[in-house]
Amino acid sequence: MTFKRMELEDWFDRYQFEFDYDIGESGIKFFSTGDLGLDFSNIELRYGHHKGAPELRELIASDFPGLKMSQVAVTNGASESIFAVMASLLGRQDHVVVEAPNYPSLYEIPSSLERDVSLYFLRYEEGFRLNLERLKEEIKPNTKLVCLTHPNNPTGSVITESELNEVIRFVESRNLYLLMDETYRDLAFDTPPPLAATISPRAISVSSMSKAFGVPGIRIGWVAGLESLIDSVRAVREQITICNSSVSEKIAFAILERKQSFLEKARKTVYTNYKIMDKWIRERSDVEWISPAGGVVGFPRLVEDKSSEDLCTLLIERYKTFVVPGYCFKMPRYFRLGFGGDREEIEKGLEMLDKALADIGTK
Ligand SMILES: Cc1ncc(COP(=O)(O)O)c(C=O)c1O
Numbered sequence: 390m391t392f393k394r395m396e397l398e399d400w401f402d403r404y405q406f407e408f409d410y411d412i413g414e415s416g417i418k419f420f421s422t423g424d425l426g427l428d429f430s431n432i433e434l435r436y437g438h439h440k441g442a443p444e445l446r447e448l449i450a451s452d453f454p455g456l457k458m459s460q461v462a463v464t465n466g467a468s469e470s471i472f473a474v475m476a477s478l479l480g481r482q483d484h485v486v487v488e489a490p491n492y493p494s495l496y497e498i499p500s501s502l503e504r505d506v507s508l509y510f511l512r513y514e515e516g517f518r519l520n521l522e523r524l525k526e527e528i529k530p531n532t533k534l535v536c537l538t539h540p541n542n543p544t545g546s547v548i549t550e551s552e553l554n555e556v557i558r559f560v561e562s563r564n565l566y567l568l569m570d571e572t573y574r575d576l577a578f579d580t581p582p583p584l585a586a587t588i589s590p591r592a593i594s595v596s597s598m599s600k601a602f603g604v605p606g607i608r609i610g611w612v613a614g615l616e617s618l619i620d621s622v623r624a625v626r627e628q629i630t631i632c633n634s635s636v637s638e639k640i641a642f643a644i645l646e647r648k649q650s651f652l653e654k655a656r657k658t659v660y661t662n663y664k665i666m667d668k669w670i671r672e673r674s675d676v677e678w679i680s681p682a683g684g685v686v687g688f689p690r691l692v693e694d695k696s697s698e699d700l701c702t703l704l705i706e707r708y709k710t711f712v713v714p715g716y717c718f719k720m721p722r723y724f725r726l727g728f729g730g731d732r733e734e735i736e737k738g739l740e741m742l743d744k745a746l747a748d749i750g751t752k
Pocket residue numbers: 415465466467468469492538542570572596597598599605608609610
């Protein structure tokens with residue numbers, strides 16, 4: 390069993406402290422502790438509850454109509470939830486179908502665990518919309534799990550409620566499970582579909598504080614699903630991290646307690662930025678994209694059919710501007726843009742992108 394580095398995380402690890410302008414990140418602009426106005430003077434720095442702090446689990450469960458707190462575990466980021474779900478559900482002979490492009494953990498974890506993995510690719514020509522018929526073609530007799538991410542990272546595609554219901558009906562009919570990564574759900578531009586775990590016991594919802602709430606550094610995420618799965622998630626995480634940081638749980642609770650007002654502000658900024666980026670791309674002849682329907686990222690491509698790697702490297706090395714090359718998502722012609730930051734940073738970053746595009750001779 391070999392855990393290889395993910396190309397996406399390698400890119401981040403190399404460049405995420407090297408830029409002046411960030412137009413590639415997949416979350417809203419991060420906060421500092423001072424922005425949150427919290428009192429850190431009396432937090433017990435002890436081991437925590439292994440499924441997460443009860444008050445935090447209760448608060449998260451209250452967003453899931455029909456689910457109990459016992460059906461929620463809080464983990465070190467959505468990453469740990471994804472790992473624990475995969476490790477819990479996928480036996481040696483099981484197969485998993487993962488939507489791509491996607492946050493690479495969704496396929497790299499089962500692949501590292503030496504499970505049988507198939508990728509089902511969203512297509513530009515289909516507006517990056519889910520195509521259930523094509524997804525079904527990837528199903529094998531030993532398929533156990535289907536993984537989707539909507540709003541999708543990196544395309545910004547958002548599944549509709551009826552599409553989600555259709556996927557769930559299919560999953561139920563075949564006795565499969567659906568892992569729905571809902572990390573960007575709170576940043577859908579329109580009303581998002583219901584949380585998957587509220588629709589079926591065969592659906593598992595995963596989410597995080599990292600993207601919509603601007604606190605990836607606290608490493609808090611969660612998973613909701615069958616109680617038996619949550620028990621198994623605990624068994625897995627007890628062998629990796631045991632529990633969450635008590636400081637982080639306190640921060641997550643404080644933010645989620647005022648979730649709606651927090652999100653209202655974030656959504657406004659994100660949507661304004663999205664409009665700026667969308668207009669910028671639509672006015673160009675060398676870059677095109679499918680306008681995202683939610684989240685904080687989109688996945689443009691060069692109109693000329695060539696890799697974006699030179700462009701992305703030039704951007705970071707000459708123009709100190711951070712975007713993510715498409716090879717990190719197994720689609721080299723594309724690159725990821727993020728519109729979660731400050732407006733000035735987005736505008737300045739696009740100015741740099743214009744220069745880099747001119748340098749590589751796309752105009
Ligand atoms: C779709 C998706 N899921 C999960 C994660 C991991 O998030 P976390 O920081 O909560 O581990 C990411 C991070 O980029 C993501 O984009």
